[in-house]
Amino acid sequence: xxxxxxxxxxxxxxxxxxxxxxxxxxxxxxxxxxxxxxxxxxxxxxxxxxxxxxxxxxxxxxxxxxxxxxxxxxxxxxxxxxxxxxxxxxxxxxxxxxxxxxxxxxxxxxxxxxxxxxxxxxxxxxxxxxxxxxxxxxxxxxxxxxxxxxxxxxxxxxxxxxxxxxxxxxxxxxxxxxxxxxxxxxxxxxxxxxxxxxxxxxxxxxxxxxxxxxxxxxxxxxxxxxxxxxxxxxxxxxxxxxxxxxxxxxxxxxxxxxxxxxxxxxxxxxxxxxxxxxxxxxxxxxxxxxxxxxxxxxxxxxxxxxxxxxxxxxxxxxxxxxxxxxxxxxxxxxxxxxxxxxxxxxxxxxxxxxxxxxxxxxxxxxxxxxxxxxxxxxxxxxxxxxxxxxxxxxxxxxxxxxxxxxxxxxx
Numbered sequence: 001x002x003x004x005x006x007x008x009x010x011x012x013x014x015x016x017x018x019x020x021x022x023x024x025x026x027x028x029x030x031x032x033x034x035x036x037x038x039x040x041x042x043x044x045x046x047x048x049x050x051x052x053x054x055x056x057x058x059x060x061x062x063x064x065x066x067x068x069x070x071x072x073x074x075x076x077x078x079x080x081x082x083x084x085x086x087x088x089x090x091x092x093x094x095x096x097x098x099x100x101x102x103x104x105x106x107x108x109x110x111x112x113x114x115x116x117x118x119x120x121x122x123x124x125x126x127x128x129x130x131x132x133x134x135x136x137x138x139x140x141x142x143x144x145x146x147x148x149x150x151x152x153x154x155x156x157x158x159x160x161x162x163x164x165x166x167x168x169x170x171x172x173x174x175x176x177x178x179x180x181x182x183x184x185x186x187x188x189x190x191x192x193x194x195x196x197x198x199x200x201x202x203x204x205x206x207x208x209x210x211x212x213x214x215x216x217x218x219x220x221x222x223x224x225x226x227x228x229x230x231x232x233x234x235x236x237x238x239x240x241x242x243x244x245x246x247x248x249x250x251x252x253x254x255x256x257x258x259x260x261x262x263x264x265x266x267x268x269x270x271x272x273x274x275x276x277x278x279x280x281x282x283x284x285x286x287x288x289x290x291x292x293x294x295x296x297x298x299x300x301x302x303x304x305x306x307x308x309x310x311x312x313x314x315x316x317x318x319x320x321x322x323x324x325x326x327x328x329x330x331x332x333x334x335x336x337x338x339x340x341x342x343x344x345x346x347x348x349x350x351x352x353x354x355x356x357x358x359x360x361x362x363x364x365x366x367x368x369x370x371x372x373x374x375x376x377x378x379x380x381x382x383x384x385x386x387x388x389x390x391x392x393x394x395x396x397x398x399x400x401x402x403x404x405x406x407x408x409x410x411x
Contacts, residue, residue: 022194022230022231022273022274023194023197023198023230023231023273024190024191024193024194024197024273025194027190028187028190028191028274029187030066030187031106032185032187033066033185033187033188033191034065034066034105034107035107036185036187036188037063037064037066037180037181037185037188038064038065038084038090038107040180040181040183041053041063041064041084041176041177041180042084042086043180044176044177044179044180045084045086045151045176046086047179048151048175048176050086050145050147050149050150050151050171050176051085051086051087051144051145051146051147051149051150052083052084052085052086052088052140052144052145052150052151053083053084053150053151053152053153053173053176053177054081054082054083054084054137054150054151054152054153054173055081055082055084055152055153055173055177056074056078056080056081056152056153056154056155057075057153057154057177058071058072058074058075058080059071059275059346059347060153060173060177061080061081061082061092062275062346063177063180063181063346064082064084064090064177065082065084065090065092065102065105065107065108066105066107067082067092067101067102067105067108068101068233068275069094069095069098069101069102070095071233071234072234074095077116077118077120077121078116078117078118078154078155078156079095079114079116079118079121080093080094080095080114081093081114082108083140083144085140085144085145087144088143088144089109089110090107090108090109090110091108091109091110091111091112091140092108092110092111092112093111093112093113093114093115094111094112094113094114095114096113096114099111099113115129115132115133115136116129116133117129117130117132117133117158117159118156130158130159130162131162133159134159134162134163134166137150137163137166137168138166138168141168148167148168148169149168149169149171150163150168150169150170150171151170151171151172151173151176152170152171152172152173153172153173153174153177155170178349178350179350181343181345181346181349181350182343182349182350182367182370183367183368183369183370184345184369184370184371184394185369188276188345189369189371189394191273191274191275191276192276192277192278192344192345192371192392192403193403194272194273194274194276195232195270195271195272195273195274195276195277195278196272196278196280196392196403196404196405198226198227198230198231198232198270198272198273198278199223199226199227199268199270199272199278199280199404200278200280200404200405200406201226201230202222202223202225202226202227202268202270203223203268203280203282203406204406205222205226206219206222206223206266206284207282207284209222210258210264210284210286210288211286212258212259212260212286212287213257213258214257214258215254215255215256215257215258216240216241216242216245216253216254216255216256216258216264217253217254217255219240219253219258219264220238220240220253220266223235223266223268223270227270227271227272230272230273231272231273231274232270232271232272232273233271233272233275234271235268235269235270235271236269236270236271236277236347236348237252237267237269238252238253239251239252239253239266239267239269240252240253240264240265240266240267241253241254241256241264241265241266242256242258242259242262242263242264242265242286243256243258243259243262243263243264243385244384244385246263246264246265246283246379246385246386246387246388247335247379247380247383247384247385247386248335248379248386249265249335249337249377249379249386249388253266258286259286260286260287261285261286261287261289261291262285262286262385263283263284263285263294263297263385263386263387264283264284264285264286265281265282265283265284265386265387265388266281266282266388267279267280267281267388267390268280268281269348271346271347275346276345276346277344277345277346277347277348278392278404279344279348279373279390279392280373280390280391280392280404280406281375281388281389281390282388282389282406282408283298283301283387283388283389283409284409285409290409290411293384293385294385294387294411295411297378297379297385297386297387298378298387298389298409298411299411300332300376300378300387301376301377301378301387301388301389302376302389302408303326304326304328304374304376304378305374305375305376305389305390305391307325307326308321308325308326308340308341308374309374309391309393309400310399311324311325312341312366312372312393312395312399312400313366313398313399314366314367314368314395314396314397314399315365315366315367316365316366317362317363317364317365317366318351318353318361318362318363318364318365318366319362319363321341321353321366322340322353322354322355322356322362323356325340325356326340328355328378331380331381332378332379332380332381333355333381334381335377335379335380335381335383335386336355336377337375337376337377337388338352338354338358339352339353339354339355339360339375340353340354340355340374340375340376341353341372341373341374341375342372342373342375343370343371343372344371344372344373344392345371350364351364366395367395368395368396368397369394369395370394370395371392371393371394371395371403372392372393372395372400373390373391373392373393374390374391374393375389375390376388376389376390389408391404392404
């Protein structure tokens with residue numbers, strides 16, 4: 001492995017501190033995990049007649065090379081990226097003075113300092129920095145993608161324009177990475193189980209600590225704390241609401257004080273240990289006693305998930321699923337959730353399968369070792385409250401296998 005510059009002493013062969021094993025850590029073969037994912041990216045590039053990609057999205061960088069540094073920061077700053085060719089060295093372009101963070105990752109064959117051209121980092125020198133980045137890409141092209149065609153997942157307008165002027169065609173790497181991430185390896189499934197177990201630990205504590213007088217924010221903070229103290233990373237959203245704020249759905253956690261007898265519902269969207277997402281939704285009642293209307297909403301949500309669970313088998317087309325999926329009654333349809341099914345892995349992933357009236361993906365097929373979630377939101381248009389449920393599954397040999405095990409409410 002070659003490093004272009006050395007900015008810190010090598011990691012000591014003997015560490016002087018004690019670490020605690022993370023959940024399921026000893027069950028995961030990290031070398032196999034990393035090799036599998038990088039190989040999936042290269043195969044998708046070849047499948048699409050591409051020689052290389054440049055990845056900026058921290059989730060895609062992690063999938064390809066398993067390297068992490070300031071992930072949320074780098075979601076809105078183009079300050080860290082990687083180059084993955086079908087044939088040639090994988091190159092990490094690392095944030096300033098951070099090369100040491102990834103020196104242990106053997107699939108990274110070279111680490112170079114990232115060239116950034118954003119205004120925040122460079123001010124009136126941004127155009128000059130962009131020229132340097134263009135020259136870097138031209139050099140990569142001369143050596144590793146002579147077709148002058150490169151897949152890039154995230155890029156701003158000036159960079160696309162500048163590359164085009166140099167005769168380099170940019171295509172969207174989103175398709176490449178989404179398709180690469182669809183089929184999970186055994187080690188990925190262990191990582192996902194660990195993330196779900198951490199999320200469900202947090203959900204259990206949320207349920208047991210729930211009481212009148214708590215704010216939504218106070219309840220939501222329990223999941224964050226549980227995630228971080230168990231080696232997790234971040235939470236994609238903050239969707240938790242109670243009482244009348246549960247209808248319509250998608251309202252974020254607030255300083256509202258929860259009252260006895262109110263529904264409280266939430267969606268974890270939790271990126272946990274090893275960077276994998278635990279995406280489950282639950283609905284409780286403050287005081288844990290459902291009234292008749294709340295029972296009706298909850299039963300309908302459960303029925304939708306149960307019905308759609310029984311439908312899905314490997315080989316079933318998305319189009320057939322949409323046709324046979326549970327029918328949401330008219331008085332609830334205007335408040336429907338954005339989808340009935342979506343993929344899950346390092347985050348929400350392809351496919352997203354919507355309601356029949358909403359268009360979207362129809363041409364795909366459920367495949368063995370895909371991981372998905374089934375969604376349900378039930379709240380009458382103009383109604384008082386709503387219920388959100390979501391379960392996470394593996395597409396197994398004979399159908400769906402439940403991955404999320406926190407019990408639903410016994411009503």
